[in-house]
Amino acid sequence: MCVAFLCLIWPAKLSAQVTVKRVLTLMGSRFEVTVVERDSMSxxxxxxxxxxxxxRIENLISEWRPHTQVSEVNRQAGIKPVRVDRELFSLTQRALQFSRLSGGAFDISIAAMDRLWRFDDSMTELPAAAAIRQSVAKVNYKNIILDSVASTIYxxxxxxxxxxxxxxxxxxxxxxxxxxxxxxxxxxxxxASGDLSTWGTQIDEQPWRVGIKNPRKGNKMIAILKMREASVATSGSYxxxxxxxxxxxxxIxxxxxxxxxxGFISVTVYGPSAEFANGLSTSMxxxxARDGEKLLRQFPAYKAVWMTDTGRIKHFR
Known part of the structure; x- marks a missing residue:
């Protein structure tokens, strides 16, 4: 997800209410929480x-923290099912639904992939084709077994x-x-680092305005979304x-x-849920372009703006 890709556009006119924004480091990333309230203390x-x-959510779903339920599921891979909270079980169910819908383009078991690709200037040559094939040997959403009655993941x-x-x-x-x-x-x-959910209005009763930046021209916008109860997520390769x-x-x-x-430089999806938009943008x-648009058409509540590798911009409404 791409923090720099989205920007919020604030109103000039203010009312008796206050708008307070705080920047936080959560889930290892930059979060910005903005609220319209009666006073700063509230x-x-x-x-x-x-x-x-x-x-709390991070302490449930992080695979990097050793005490989490996800870490225990990973430790017990190939050994036994692990009973988890219903919240994590349901999140995993929805992730597997995305895997099926996308034909495996979305797969939470990609966490097991060997880290051959490094994007920190340390790579000096392409990995060998055989090593790349081997890197995804443990990646297969069909081997994630859920038991709804027992609330277990195996x-x-x-x-x-x-x-x-x-x-x-x-x-x-x-x-x-x-x-x-x-x-x-x-x-x-x-x-949440560019995956955001809005509700209500700004203090001047206008909708929230979220600008989608052009990844090739950072000072220009592809579009400005007017959002009330809505969410947006961006995946990008730039x-x-x-x-x-x-x-x-x-x-990616x-x-x-x-x-x-x-095929894509960036895909921004917007609709009711940031989680769902996130899954769609990653899958796309x-x-x-062709199969990604076909997937998106199955969900009329979600729209998208994307830029292809050739620089073509499309608004899907």
Whole structure:
């Protein structure tokens, strides 16, 4: 997900209410929580509460923290099923639904992929084709076995792993919005490193305005979205990549082949849920323009703006 790709456009006219925004480091990433409240003290308490909720989610779904249920599922791969909270079980169910819908273009078991591709300037040559094929040997969503009655997750092959880097932040943004609405906050934004959920209005009663930047022209916008109860997520290949022999290889990997996805520079999807938009944008990056659009057409509540590798921009409404 791409933080720099989205920008918020604020109103000039203010009312008796206050808009308070706080930048936080959560889930290893930059979050921005914005609330419209009656005063700064109330707003601060609301932001504290949502920060605690997102920390709780991280302590449930992180594959990097050894004490989490996801880490235990990964440790027991090929050994035994692990009983998990219903929240994590349901999140995994939805992830597997995306895998089926996308024909495996989306796959949370990609967490087991060997890290052959590095996008930190340390790569000096392309990995060997045989090594790339071997890197995804443990990646297969069909080997994630769920038992709804027992609420267990079992990874059928030793060495498998699951991770929620692709939809976890969108899920956190949605949960943050739900919590703040339940507290009576009339409007705001939970921005999880570019995967964001909005509700209500700004203090001048206008919708939130979210600008989608042109990845090739950072000072220009592809579109400006006017959002009330809505979410947006972006996947892109323009920030982390390597180049060999004049070809760009970006950080979004096709879980079926082990090779970087190609066809899109960026895909922004918007609709009711940041988690769902996140899954769609990731899947579309892997599927490419034709199959990605075919997938998107199955969900009329979601729209998209994308830029292809050739620089062509399309608005799908």
């Amino acid at each position: 707003a601060a308490k609301c932001i504290d509460t949502v920060a605690a909720e997102i920390t 990874l059928a092959e030793k060495g498998m792993k699951i991770g929620f880097g692709s939809i976890g932040k969108g899920y956190a943004a949605d949960c943050g919005r739900t919590l703040l609405k339940s507290m009576g906050v009339k409007g705001g934004i939970v921005n 920030e982390k990549y390597v180049e060999f022999n004049g070809k760009r290889y970006a950080h 990997i096709n879980p079926k082949t082990g090779y970087p996805a190609s 990056m892997v599927l490419g």
